[in-house]
Amino acid sequence: MSYKTIVVNLAADAEPGPIVKLAAEMAHRFNAHLIGFAAADVPPLVSTGEGLVYEGEVMQVKRQEIEKRLAELRDSFEKFVPHSISSQWRQYICGPTRALGLVARSADLIVTADGGEDVFRALDIGSLVLGAGRPVLVLGGNAEHLVGKTVLVAWKDSREARRALSDALPLLAKAKEVVVATMEAGSGTDVQDSLADVAVFLEQHDIKARTEMVAGAADGEGLVAFARAVHADLIVSGAYGHSRLREWAFGGITRSLIGEKSISRLFSN
Structure with missing residues (x-):
């Protein structure tokens, strides 16, 4: 038994270098296909006493900001993954927990750093583990290597x-x-x-x-x-x-x- 496909989550608000390098090492170790993944979503309209906080134009600006960040993460993924490793990129403007659960259908293993409180930009690790149907490897600290000694x-x-x-x-x-x-x-x-x-x-x-x-x-x-x-x-x-x-x-x-x-x-x- 081996991991033939690994998906690595690049959090929208984290430095991507360490986790991409680690996932690339794992893909090399197991001769696996590596899927780079990133997702974030625009928070919904919020009603206040002064009206809607996010109007259409503001939401469009925020969407463009997300698209720019996802493009940066893709560039980092492609930069740090050697050409010798089979790889591809997937990105979504969607809640990252839900989107990663869908991408996990085609993977043997999910690799991610810890989650966060912002459900629009960070994973809920507990929900991911319950819903993905795949093992979830949550990395400790800013590790660039998983020795598994x-x-x-x-x-x-x-x-x-x-x-x-x-x-x-x-x-x-x-x-x-x-x-x-x-x-x-x-x-x-x-x-x-x-x-x-x-x-x-x-x-x-x-x-x-x-x-x-x-x-x-x-x-x-x-x-x-x-x-x-x-x-x-x-x-x-x-x-x-x-x-x-x-x-x-x-x-x-x-x-x-x-x-x-x-x-x-x-x-x-």
Whole structure:
């Protein structure tokens, strides 16, 4: 298994160089086709006591500004992607989360930096993970390289975690160390058998992994602390084992990992 098509999201308000270089390296590593993507939208008309904030002429100006920015991002993509890599460009004047979800139909993997609050110019990572139907690699910091030297698989015997494990196989196969860790309560045979089965599954894909049972509460902070302890530079996790509404109300590992910006994370749902 490998990634044959990778789509990289270039945020409208971010420097494109680092993420394009990283995505190009990944495309070279996996001999994959690379799709550059960017999108932004004009906010709708807003009614105030003085009338409409955005009138037709103002909205047209804003649309032209977006078109100019998208053209700049395309130039950067074409500049930083070597000619030896098969690539193409896609851009939309549309909400980026929705547009990227559509483009993801033709990709094996989505690569992006963290999202933002402006839904007209930045991704909602949680909505993207839930709707895209593809693994989403969210890069930590301003990394220009994804080494994947030590990969932590956050294991829970759930559909989402199983999907994430399979989606991450190409990255796991190239890692120097793979750690499969669970924060499930207890140390019964069911949990131990679950970890053992995962190790066997990976071994059948020629991936050697060690397993760990992490003590303490099953929360995002504990998982990130463990990731740092084993020097992981990538966390693989299933997303939203509970409903997103419950995670928003009570907190959850997915919500914590989305907010964690120092380590790269791969999410599947």
